[in-house]
Ligand SMILES: *[C@@H]1O[C@H](CO)[C@@H](O)[C@H](O)[C@H]1NC(C)=O
Ligand SMILES: *[C@@H]1O[C@H](CO)[C@@H](O)[C@H](O)[C@H]1NC(C)=O
Ligand SMILES: *[C@@H]1O[C@H](CO)[C@@H](O)[C@H](O)[C@H]1NC(C)=O
């Protein structure tokens with residue numbers, strides 16, 4: 001979940017004016033001649049164009065008994081670019097300096113990044129009225145995309161597909177997963193849904209909102225006085241959700257985040273231990289002011305930009321060398337990391353839970369993994385545990401009663417996490433990671449994805 005303060009960012013970019021030949025509805029696909037990379041546009045509705053980018057793993061081996069998996073990465077926001085952030089800053093083959101990433105998930109699976117929903121990143125709409133207003137509209141578009149990709153990407157039909165999400169992407173994964181499962185059952189889509197993996201995912205906004213105060217009190221980032229006020233603000237969010245007042249709930253939730261920022265010394269809501277990213281000035285900024293929201297955005301970018309040496313910026317490559325390489329991006333399209341219009345169009349859906357969709361998938365026998373970074377606040381681990389406990393799936397009681405297994409990556413360096421599995425539900429607790437698990441703990445993230453997808457490269 002990236003916070004709303006992006007609205008301030010929307011003041012900067014200029015209105016896009018897209019003029020691509022359109023209307024044929026035929027997919028536009030390009031790529032590297034050997035097929036190791038393919039990318040393209042699918043017009044999922046007239047005037048609504050989704051951009052996708054597929055990488056075939058150099059390690060790929062596949063037998064009917066051990067098929068090579070494909071990971072479809074779903075970025076959050078809503079409005080954040082998976083083709084940008086997920087690909088170049090989290091798990092793709094190259095980093096933002098276009099140097100190889102040694103922890104890339106491409107070692108374990110084929111990867112598909114998508115600028116989802118329409119309007120994000122290189123995706124675009126010819127008219128803003130075409131932006132999606134619900135998670136389910138997103139799911140319908142992404143299902144249309146997959147129906148096209150089964151034809152465009154030769155490996156996809158025989159490769160189990162894993163929907164792997166981060167943050168708001170978890171709500172996309174829940175609805176897309178249910179949509180794909182239904183389409184497969186109806187014989188409308190020839191694909192194997194391998195499973196879902198929900199990383200620090202905004203599946204139950206109420207449970208995350210209620211978790212902030214206890215978490216921050218227990219790690220000394222709020223005192224009791226601020227805690228009382230924050231709890232009251234969280235209760236308001238809960239009541240508004242219960243009343244079906246979702247747009248108001250989003251506003252109240254944002255107010256709560258600003259209050260927490262002001263009273264916690266500007267704690268980094270994506271990683272409460274990352275002091276280097278704390279925004280000390282927000283402690284003195286009145287809540288609700290635009291100054292603190294601008295800072296929050298800067299902070300998010302810096303977090304994902306990390307500490308890579310070299311001079312490239314994501315914005316620079318996406319509007320420069322990458323755009324040139326891909327060739328099919330409309331010249332007058334300016335890539336943005338986060339699209340505010342996409343966020344705003346979804347405003348009435350942002351605070352709606354997607355627990356029922358997870359229950360539906362579990363009941364079909366689809367594998368569902370929840371993974372969460374220990375140091376995240378915005379989509380905290382205790383919030384994720386709270387919504388998992390609300391599942392109606394008949395295995396939940398047994399699941400909750402089982403012990404956890406410790407996870408290691410480099411045996412000399414101690415425990416890196418815990419995992420618990422029962423039937424088709426799995427939960428990974430990732431120690432020392434904030435909101436962006438593959439960035440903070442690349443080693444354990446890689447071994448987790450290998451295990452979830454049962455990669456032949458394990
Ligand atoms: C990957 O690179 C990082 C940073 O350069 C290094 O610390 C790590 O050991 C490397 N991992 C592997 C598996 O080579
Ligand atoms: C966008 O769509 C709306 C509703 O169909 C229409 O009224 C409007 O003229 C369109 N705008 C443009 C720029 O085409
Ligand atoms: C579905 O995909 C499988 C595996 O590639 C293939 O054998 C089968 O013929 C396909 N079925 C349809 C209806 O396309």
Ligand SMILES: *[C@@H]1O[C@H](CO)[C@@H](O)[C@H](O)[C@H]1NC(C)=O
Nearest residue numbers: 239240243244245248249252
């Ligand atoms: C929605 O919330 C607002 C306050 O944010 C309140 O004034 C209004 O009565 C609520 N509406 C409903 C239907 O609960």
Ligand SMILES: *[C@@H]1O[C@H](CO)[C@@H](O)[C@H](O)[C@H]1NC(C)=O
Nearest residue numbers: 276277302303305306307308
């Ligand atoms: C980057 O690394 C330097 C030196 O190791 C450190 O002082 C700085 O806080 C780091 N910045 C970020 C954004 O992590």
